[in-house]
Amino acid sequence: MATATQLSAPHDSGRSGLWSWITTTDHKRIGILYGVSAFVFFLIGGLEALFIRLQLARPDNTLVSAETFNQLFTMHGTTMVFLAIMPLSAAFFNYIVPLQIGARDVAFPRLNAFSYWVFLLGGLFLNASFLVGAAPNGGWFGYVNLTSRQYSPGLNIDFWVLGLLVLGIASLAAGFNFIVTIINLRAPGMRMMRLPVFTWMTLITQIIVVTAFPVITVGLVFLMFDRFFGTTFYSLAAGGDLLLWQHLFWLFGHPEVYILILPAMGIVSEVLPTFSRKPLFGYAVVVYSGALIGFMGWGVWAHHMFAVGLGPIADSVFGATTMLIAIPTGVKIFNWLATMWGGQVRFTTAMLFAMGFIAMFVIGGLSGVMHSNPPADLQQTDTYFVVAHLHYVLFGGAIQGLFAGIYYWFPKMTGRLLNEKLGKVHFWVTFLGMNLAFFPMHFIGLLGMPRRIYTYRPELGVETMNLVSTIGAHIIAVALLVFIYNVWRSWRRGEVAGNDPWEGATLEWTIPSPPPDYNFTVIPEVVSRLPRWSVTQMKAIPDVPPEPIHVPGGSYWPVVAALGIIGMATGAVAHALWIVLLSGAVLIFSIYRWAFEPFEG
């Protein structure tokens, strides 16, 4: 139905200006904050990648020193995982999930704001290490005892440990928030098996977050205690086991990769049906397979440790569990293909990226199955073959999925469509660039080039392929420039979108673009899984609220609390106890004020 579309910017009058953004507790604004911040960190991580690739374009190259290179690849990995992909996904959790379940906001809006500010400050903290010339340099996986005080005496690893602990707090807070939101704030009639797949994948992801992050927290705390207080957790001299770190890290680390991919899979599960004009094939199976992946993801961690010498039984068991997890993953792909089969496929940019996800994730998944084989993995692990695998699943998979989400939901968030011609250029240039960048890495690895080396000998014979990979990386950068231009141009001057530019099936398309502060004039009563496509139509949502809706006014205590946390981390890295204590006091004080301020969530 045609409504008078409002061309307002994403905030109403009286709620504009920097202060309103700093104190916002509106999930939509927080979503935009996450999205913009994450994208900036993504560009920083991308720059780090370009420097890495430039250094490796030629053997025996001297563009950057060994120490700088080690910092570059450590920060590239840490940034992309924790500061780019996770918060880009969070941008969509925040903006879209309440809309999809028919809610006015998340369960704990101030906690939501807190999560964002802690993330931003944590990311700034990590990158501030560059300013003191001590960026983390122990790899994103930080194996002890290289990262112990004895072999890494500088501040680099201190920044890394504290930065990750801070980011963990942000993720955990958001995790609890979204679990409660999705379970408890659904509109009447929105049964669990009527939830959009994106919301389901969000729920599963958050459950993984709140169970996996405590494990790495413990591992990091052990490392921090060893480095700061001389404890013996990872001390060989005291009889400690260096593998303790690896077990704790990968018990977190493997579920973490499902945290990275499930939201993108959820996005693909929304985009494909919309642009095939057909419901998702096998909805229940897709949901269950997501849950199964989340659950089984706990049983595979030691496949990162096949070269460590765990013994034939452990190797066999983890090889088997890892192979098994390929099954629910494959099932999703088949269901996606079946969704398109018999449909009417419209090749919008969002759809291209969703299809690109399938095409590239299959490659990454297949190399993953090769890694699952313990003997074969003894040749592949720690080589560029793994780098190929992880970039196919994380760039070809997660990032493409997130771009599909951007093109799909940008109109909802801004009221304007991204330009489709530019979008297609973005897609195809990315497709070319990513395959040039990452496909040769399969060969480079099999021909004997290990990971994490700042240079390599010409005798290896891999220089041409390295050069091709470097060129591919730069082509990706060009594609990103096209995308940035598209966003900049379309935000204010793009074609007006209206409520439902794509003829989508789910609740977010029933309300204006961008939605009013209160989202829904009345909470909808849901009668089917695909409210806008269903034969049984739900009651129409009025254009104006029948009675005034009060929307909470925002709060600054989440920011202050976040500052308290980052203050403690800063004091720790500076070895200044008074800063730690003072910031701790600020934190406790702000929690009390937060708890007792009048705020109607």
Add this chain to the structure above:
Amino acid sequence: MTPAAAHYTSTGLDNKKLAFWAFIGSECLLFGSLISTYLVYKGRSVSGPTPHEILNIPVTSVSTFDLLMSSLAMVLALAAVSRGDKVWARFWLGTTAFLGLVFLGFQYYEFTSFVREGLTIKTNLFGSTFFTLTGTHGAHVAVGVLLLLTLLVRSFQGKLGPEKAINVEVTGLYWHFVDVVWIVIFTVVYLIQ
């Protein structure tokens, strides 16, 4: 928006309570990792005092009993708040907090006597894992005591009526969880050697 509509939830469970159960699930993984590390390193210290030599089971049994009694007091506090009984609410909240402080006192005594006997967090694997595990638990008890004292102050300010019982219930859940974790620690560290 009427209060009833504001409190509508899909499951009927209050948001705070649901959040709290999710939090407890997460904390199980936290303490699980700490306890697993303790078990993995048990018996592998190459020097320094061993558990057998230094742990005092009789004294720790008393502090365990104290913590259990504090859970009982917590239950009674919730009941009092729910029925609007200000006097008993304050009494039981205060008792729970007091018993919590007593437990912390026992921990302080134990830690300082261990240090005197040559076991610090740096001494050996037992020291590192023991102090980190029980220290983390103690920190959780301390946070719980702060929560209880806050509730007590609110009660004295007349702001802890039956409509606020949910806050006491959630604090109670936290307190009982911390108590259960202690039972596990007591069993694994002290009783099974």
Add this chain to the structure above:
Amino acid sequence: MPHRYFLVALGVGALLATTACSGPFPQSTLHPAGDLGFEIDRLFRLLLWLAAGVFVIVESLLIYVAIRYRARPGQPPPPRVHGHTLLEISWTLAPVVILIVVAVPTVQTILRTQRPPGAGALEVSVIGHQWWWEYRYPESGVVTANELHLPVSRPVVLSMTSADVIHSFWAPRLGGKRDVIGGRTNRIQFTPDSIGVFLGQCAEFCGESHANMGLRVVVQDSATFAAWIADQQRAPAPPDSLGAAAREGLEAYRRIRDPASNTCIICHAIQGVSGGLMGPNLTHLGSRSRIAGDMIPNTAEGLARWLRDPVAVKPGSKMPNIGLTEPEIAALVAYLQSLR
């Protein structure tokens, strides 16, 4: 149209693969020269073919669906199909079957390659250091570094540990890698089946010069290997038999410097001269083809470059730049090259 671009991309990829895949690849995993390498390669090729098959099927389906079902103007809405139980079961079970086909030879290979070694195997202890490899042959008492000599067709067991951080021993043509970890001993066992020189390098990030921790495995026929062992066991020539330059070099080697940590004999061992354990054993340095973690040719020029400034060659090197004069360097080179 989407499919045309995809085929172009595929063609470019294939072209790259063929053009870039020429010439000798000394660290290739695809050209095994030992039983462990062959076992792994066999499994890998099975996986590769299966993966290629799945790839072709899935990508073809994707391309087919994109072409066949693309939206055309004036079409009625497509039928609402929500699922199909039999199809779900089939495409769940089919991967299970494929995985079982893979799992059986995999477990067999794991058990075969991790079996306890036989009695006649040659044992070598490998100790990883930042950033070089130490080898000790218990059977013959030989101690050397970076260049591992092995006899062809005899089973060998590498018992490995680290003196500092975690490293990983990897000579790809001879088989998979194994991490080298302080506080534990890991084993690789294999039988090399070709004579030749096989390059490798550390494959676990171990700090600043992780990239500079190369190694080479020299596989020789049994006579040549026995001769090598004998050479390595022989004591170095007595000082009086050395030439003038070499004798000067020996003096420079033994000189006590300030600070004391700049003194060669503190870190290095040369039989009959010094017993340092921090750096590689230099008793037969002259017999090795490369130095500094297999990074520099063992020529007069290479040795001089290393001695002049080890840290410039190998960032973070524990061997400091001690400010040797050029005459000292020339003398040391003469001495070190005499240690065959």
